[in-house]
Amino acid sequence: MNAEIIATGTELLLGNIVNTNSQYIAQELSLLGLGVYRITEVGDNPKRLKQALKESLSRSDIVFTTGGLGPTKDDLSKEIAVDVMQMESVLHEPTHTRLRMQFNGEEDRVQNNIKQAYFPPEAIVLNNEKGTAPGCILPSADKMIVLLPGPPHEMRAVFAQFVNWWEKNRADSTIRSRVLRLAGIGESDAAARLGDLLDRENPSLAPLAKPYEVTLRITGRGKTPEEVDTAIAALQQEVRAILSDYVYGADEDTLEGTIVDSLIEKDYTIATAESLTGGLLAATLVNVPGVSDALLAGFVTYSEEEKIRRLHVSRETIAQHTAVSPQVCEEMLDGLREISGADVCVVTTGYAGPEGNDVGLVYIGVMIGNEKAVIRHNFHGDRQQIRNRTTRNALAELWRRLR
Amino acid sequence: MNAEIIATGTELLLGNIVNTNSQYIAQELSLLGLGVYRITEVGDNPKRLKQALKESLSRSDIVFTTGGLGPTKDDLSKEIAVDVMQMESVLHEPTHTRLRMQFNGEEDRVQNNIKQAYFPPEAIVLNNEKGTAPGCILPSADKMIVLLPGPPHEMRAVFAQFVNWWEKNRADSTIRSRVLRLAGIGESDAAARLGDLLDRENPSLAPLAKPYEVTLRITGRGKTPEEVDTAIAALQQEVRAILSDYVYGADEDTLEGTIVDSLIEKDYTIATAESLTGGLLAATLVNVPGVSDALLAGFVTYSEEEKIRRLHVSRETIAQHTAVSPQVCEEMLDGLREISGADVCVVTTGYAGPEGNDVGLVYIGVMIGNEKAVIRHNFHGDRQQIRNRTTRNALAELWRRLR
Numbered sequence A, B: 001m002n003a004e005i006i007a008t009g010t011e012l013l014l015g016n017i018v019n020t021n022s023q024y025i026a027q028e029l030s031l032l033g034l035g036v037y038r039i040t041e042v043g044d045n046p047k048r049l050k051q052a053l054k055e056s057l058s059r060s061d062i063v064f065t066t067g068g069l070g071p072t073k074d075d076l077s078k079e080i081a082v083d084v085m086q087m088e089s090v091l092h093e094p095t096h097t098r099l100r101m102q103f104n105g106e107e108d109r110v111q112n113n114i115k116q117a118y119f120p121p122e123a124i125v126l127n128n129e130k131g132t133a134p135g136c137i138l139p140s141a142d143k144m145i146v147l148l149p150g151p152p153h154e155m156r157a158v159f160a161q162f163v164n165w166w167e168k169n170r171a172d173s174t175i176r177s178r179v180l181r182l183a184g185i186g187e188s189d190a191a192a193r194l195g196d197l198l199d200r201e202n203p204s205l206a207p208l209a210k211p212y213e214v215t216l217r218i219t220g221r222g223k224t225p226e227e228v229d230t231a232i233a234a235l236q237q238e239v240r241a242i243l244s245d246y247v248y249g250a251d252e253d254t255l256e257g258t259i260v261d262s263l264i265e266k267d268y269t270i271a272t273a274e275s276l277t278g279g280l281l282a283a284t285l286v287n288v289p290g291v292s293d294a295l296l297a298g299f300v301t302y303s304e305e306e307k308i309r310r311l312h313v314s315r316e317t318i319a320q321h322t323a324v325s326p327q328v329c330e331e332m333l334d335g336l337r338e339i340s341g342a343d344v345c346v347v348t349t350g351y352a353g354p355e356g357n358d359v360g361l362v363y364i365g366v367m368i369g370n371e372k373a374v375i376r377h378n379f380h381g382d383r384q385q386i387r388n389r390t391t392r393n394a395l396a397e398l399w400r401r402l403r
Helices: A020-031 A046-059 A077-084 A093-102 A107-112 A152-169 A187-199 A225-242 A255-266 A280-285 A289-293 A304-311 A315-321 A326-340 A383-402 B020-031 B046-059 B077-084 B093-102 B107-112 B152-169 B187-199 B225-242 B255-266 B280-285 B289-293 B304-311 B315-321 B326-340 B383-402
Strands: A002-008 A035-042 A062-066 A124-126 A135-139 A144-148 A174-182 A204-210 A213-222 A247-250 A270-274 A295-300 A344-350 A361-368 A371-378 B002-008 B035-042 B062-066 B124-126 B135-139 B144-148 B174-182 B204-210 B213-222 B247-250 B270-274 B295-300 B344-350 B361-368 B371-378
Touching: A002 A020, A002 A046, A020 A035, A020 A062, A020 A152, A035 A046, A035 B046, A046 A062, A046 A077, A046 B035, A077 A135, A077 A144, A093 A107, A124 A152, A135 A152, A144 A152, A174 A225, A187 A204, A187 A213, A187 A225, A213 A225, A225 A247, A247 A255, A255 A280, A255 A289, A255 A383, A270 A280, A270 A326, A280 A295, A280 A383, A280 B280, A295 A304, A295 A326, A295 B304, A304 A315, A304 A326, A304 B295, A315 A326, A326 A344, A326 A361, A326 A371, A344 A383, A361 A383, A371 A383, B002 B020, B002 B046, B020 B035, B020 B062, B020 B152, B035 B046, B046 B062, B046 B077, B077 B135, B077 B144, B093 B107, B124 B152, B135 B152, B144 B152, B174 B225, B187 B204, B187 B213, B187 B225, B213 B225, B225 B247, B247 B255, B255 B280, B255 B289, B255 B383, B270 B280, B270 B326, B280 B295, B280 B383, B295 B304, B295 B326, B304 B315, B304 B326, B315 B326, B326 B344, B326 B361, B326 B371, B344 B383, B361 B383, B371 B383
Parallel strands: A002 A035, A002 A062, A062 A144, A270 A295, A270 A344, B002 B035, B002 B062, B062 B144, B270 B295, B270 B344
Antiparallel strands: A035 B035, A124 A135, A135 A144, A174 A213, A174 A247, A204 A213, A295 B295, A344 A361, A361 A371, B124 B135, B135 B144, B174 B213, B174 B247, B204 B213, B344 B361, B361 B371
């Protein structure tokens, strides 16, 4: 089965917004086993939308549209789709009732939005918990149009209703997925270690690269949720056995959240001293609401003088080895322990560029109790990428040692 | 004149990446006065790309494609476009020479990429300074295909070559633009103050909202660059007169860069002490390569204990007023000055949530010499948004006082 997506909105053609809706839908459809054949973006122009809809229906089985479901006369996606499907709309009482409730019975406002309560009798209405524009499925003998609203959070809420309907009525199987989150390893290295596992078909395993993070998506299909979950759990076990040093969590977990949980569980306090990252490491830990139970102190020691003054790094060590050296990194750890008294200390020093020699040379220091580690990296990229990679890798090194 | 954009790549249809290239091109074309009629995304499939190209050419005057210009046999955009235009490719010597230089004369690698040096004699080749895939313009009597590479930084470099060509050869007028960057004011407030200026037609003035930043784009058209520049400069003067407290720079300027320049010019040193921002403020200053001449020290004092221990905030003040109070903010400034000796001190304290009362209540402290200011804010948004807004506003307050 093939699908297409048509995103409507003049702001797309002006480049004012980026088409994240289509990306989201494409990603979710691939999970449902529906191949996307084409994505089209058209303006708020009835004639062109109609033309695009007809073309898409001639090529594909299901056409998703986003946008144009608002209450004004310029919002025409539903009207055009109903026309293309040769259907006719009538007032849909359950939606009318919902509108009344959403507007606390203010009849003026209900009337302003009344257009949103009209659907053909053939339509399957998809409620919108996040706004007033419901979506719908318009089915014919062999084709289907699915109308979704434009604002991304509304689109996602309505799309979830479509998925529910699809799984109950059309899917010949249940599909479930799980994302494993990795730290401290690159995508190609992870793929090499996984080898044949990446060729499995059900459940399948695929890397999904995100900025500064590698994730693996396990997707399984089968007759019942239990059967699929069992198969996913088994593959997950295999992956974790191979990549146990790198899988820090699953689904909505974050690396910093996992670290803070681990610190709190062990009753450890943490302190940071940052040169090139300049506060990014501490700021990432502070993403976690509960961090106050663990984060003792953070220092930005960007200059050599501040490393000497605040962290008691010796002037001689810097003169002999430069500020970007394993020796200075180790002295930063010692100094940070001394002034903070934290159980866990993490420090960074390196050259972020853009100018100078050795751009990308970075030392990360991690100290837990009396165990010290100094890790050398050579990162590529621009100043911001080198600083972000340093932050991410420092967290990965810390996580690995906290397990 | 109408344009269309076709983005190629199976990863787009799988939703693995978002189509930022099309947004960029659409935005730039609107600046050139070219209306975008439709945007299409197709997979790496020769038949479907050919079909999409033919459809687009039947509707529009210029069709831009992105992707498929790599050296492998799967990279087929150029071959298909040349076929659609009924042209024939031959070895393009200048590009061949460039390839040789890019690969330091390693003939094996040149041969691996030799496909990228083939173009029809009719083509206008657009050099790629960022990679090995040049773009090109394929012109016919009344239509035009413009082939651009897929990686965004390469696409932008090659698109810039297209713009140069367009302005020299096809534009019936010169179009130039300038972006003014604002800090410390919201978009609607800025728009209200500008009033009628936003209705001007040539040059035109339009707000462009970016995350945590408001910008204004001035766009002018005319016969000569000099004429347009004069008109843009005049409108810019009018805008600056109205928003002098908020316009910190233009085009590629950044707020942190402007601040660091100003600090260095005045021979000021700076220190930060951050509670809810947790290092974001210092890290933003460290975005600027030259910051080492100004940044003396940064402290993350997230807990009450660390505010007391490090910054010498009095325990009584916290007990009486809470840690999120103007009193504590002022004592943080005093303590930071004392321990850092910096000429300029900036501190933050506030509730980032998600739980608790008064989420979004923030105090920002700025001290220059002996001038102290404590500014109260009530930010909306989630934890990360509140922390980002605090950072941005602290920089805005600092910039305004440094002028």
